[in-house]
Amino acid sequence: MNPRVGSKENFNDFKLDEFQLESGDQLYIFTDGMLEAENRDKKMYGNRRFRQKLAEAYNNGLGVKQALRALYSDVKVFEDGLPQEDDITIIGCRVL
Numbered sequence: 001m002n003p004r005v006g007s008k009e010n011f012n013d014f015k016l017d018e019f020q021l022e023s024g025d026q027l028y029i030f031t032d033g034m035l036e037a038e039n040r041d042k043k044m045y046g047n048r049r050f051r052q053k054l055a056e057a058y059n060n061g062l063g064v065k066q067a068l069r070a071l072y073s074d075v076k077v078f079e080d081g082l083p084q085e086d087d088i089t090i091i092g093c094r095v096l
Helices: 046-059 064-079
Strands: 026-030 090-094
Touching: 026 046, 026 064, 046 064, 064 090
Parallel strands: none
Antiparallel strands: 026 090
């Protein structure tokens, strides 16, 4: 049986925080497979590249749908045709 999503032995490792979203804010939720995607040199896509590409999408005025496509496409280009080792899931929304 597979473990459930977010399952950890020690839930004290998680940090609980709250923040207020406002009209026009965008929220992106993604799995670790997004950041851990590897290229032929065994380098991971990583948080830095993810944040850079997300900032580029935002600064270029892309909506959530276009930003999701751009991020996913960039990961696939980064992987350079290698088989996917983990799930790559990203969800985005914009507050109305």
